[in-house]
Amino acid sequence: MYTAKAYSVASATSQFAPDTIPRRATTERDVQIEILYCGICHSDLHTARNEWSSVMPTTYPCVPGHEIVGRVIRVGTDVTAYRPGDLVGVGCLVDSDHTCPNCQADVEQFCRNATFTYNSPDRHGTAPVTYGGYSESIVVDERFVLRVPTNLNPAGVAPLLCAGITTYSPMRRWGELKGKKVGVVGLGGLGHMGVKFARAFGAHVVVFTTSPNKRGDAVRLGAHEVIVSTNRDEMKQHTGSFNFILDTIAAEHDINAYINMLTLDGNLTLVGAPETPLKVSAFALLFGRRSLSGSLIGGIAETQEMLDFCGKHDITADVEVIPIQKVNEAYERLVKSDVKYRFSIDMSSLRTK
Ligand SMILES: [Zn+2]
Numbered sequence: 001m002y003t004a005k006a007y008s009v010a011s012a013t014s015q016f017a018p019d020t021i022p023r024r025a026t027t028e029r030d031v032q033i034e035i036l037y038c039g040i041c042h043s044d045l046h047t048a049r050n051e052w053s054s055v056m057p058t059t060y061p062c063v064p065g066h067e068i069v070g071r072v073i074r075v076g077t078d079v080t081a082y083r084p085g086d087l088v089g090v091g092c093l094v095d096s097d098h099t100c101p102n103c104q105a106d107v108e109q110f111c112r113n114a115t116f117t118y119n120s121p122d123r124h125g126t127a128p129v130t131y132g133g134y135s136e137s138i139v140v141d142e143r144f145v146l147r148v149p150t151n152l153n154p155a156g157v158a159p160l161l162c163a164g165i166t167t168y169s170p171m172r173r174w175g176e177l178k179g180k181k182v183g184v185v186g187l188g189g190l191g192h193m194g195v196k197f198a199r200a201f202g203a204h205v206v207v208f209t210t211s212p213n214k215r216g217d218a219v220r221l222g223a224h225e226v227i228v229s230t231n232r233d234e235m236k237q238h239t240g241s242f243n244f245i246l247d248t249i250a251a252e253h254d255i256n257a258y259i260n261m262l263t264l265d266g267n268l269t270l271v272g273a274p275e276t277p278l279k280v281s282a283f284a285l286l287f288g289r290r291s292l293s294g295s296l297i298g299g300i301a302e303t304q305e306m307l308d309f310c311g312k313h314d315i316t317a318d319v320e321v322i323p324i325q326k327v328n329e330a331y332e333r334l335v336k337s338d339v340k341y342r343f344s345i346d347m348s349s350l351r352t353k
């Protein structure tokens with residue numbers, strides 16, 4: 001065991017403060033990673049503030065962060081895939097049981113025994129729970145380490161490990177998007193990645209937004225068209241015309257307005273999680289044999305596929321790089337959606353202070 005510098009919160013109402021945390025010594029299958037960048041995901045904020053207490057109560061101290069990019073500094077004796085110096089990533093998962101049907105099917109994110117990167121019981125017993133990427137280093141089983149393309153800006157790669165795979169996975173699963181009309185609802189951390197992927201898949205990309213002033217940005221990110229969802233006429237013109245819609249909104253909203261945008265056999269997939277149940281109109285689904293789905297990140301193999309795809313198509317998240325000392329300020333801004341489109345913490349700021 002060794003100790004690593006980190007930023008943690010001590011309670012649901014505490015600010016982040018410098019801390020030291022235990023990390024396990026590298027076992028045979030482990031990779032020790034010096035963290036270069038860590039993205040700030042909305043889940044980090046919900047967990048730090050114990051806002052998901054009914055489903056996943058937070059154990060304190062809490063060190064969030066599951067959008068990790070770093071460099072390998074040490075590998076265990078049985079590690080074959082990585083060597084010191086390699087550029088790697090770690091996403092939302094750091095372990096699973098490897099034996100259940102979901103693990104066998106390469107969808108470890110649905111393993112009942114999955115270990116999440118932070119606030120998950122630590123099966124190695126190093127600490128009560130796992131600690132995430134707001135830290136100078138992390139030790140992870142090589143099976144949960146991803147290879148990061150070296151042609152991309154690592155600060156912008158970090159958010160791919162959660163926001164990227166969350167939007168990439170449902171679009172890939174839906175099928176061939178080339179030439180199809182694809183809608184992305186909401187232009188935040190998830191939405192902006194959805195637009196980039198849909199465009200790279202060759203779709204006709206349409207962004208739905210409530211803010212007309214996001215039009216320019218949507219087009220710059222790759223949208224062919226922008227619909228201001230509060231404009232009834234604009235919405236009406238597109239009724240029944242979409243093959244696939246990715247809904248990234250985490251707040252309450254009229255889901256039926258978007259289901260009605262789908263064509264025959266069209267699908268709307270939710271990746272945002274509003275706190276209160278959405279009211280779904282059966283009629284909206286019946287007429288047009290439309291379907292409504294949900295999706296949660298992706299398995300390790302698919303996450304690697306996504307990173308390779310990003311390397312090939314030069315895709316990264318649009319990030320605002322901050323030092324760790326500004327993390328409290330960043331959280332306040334995140335609540336107000338005041339970021340284009342993801343914060344990425346430069347973890348060298350933790351080492352120098
Ligand atoms: Zn996340």
Ligand SMILES: [Zn+2]
Nearest residue numbers: 097100103111
């Ligand atoms: Zn499993």
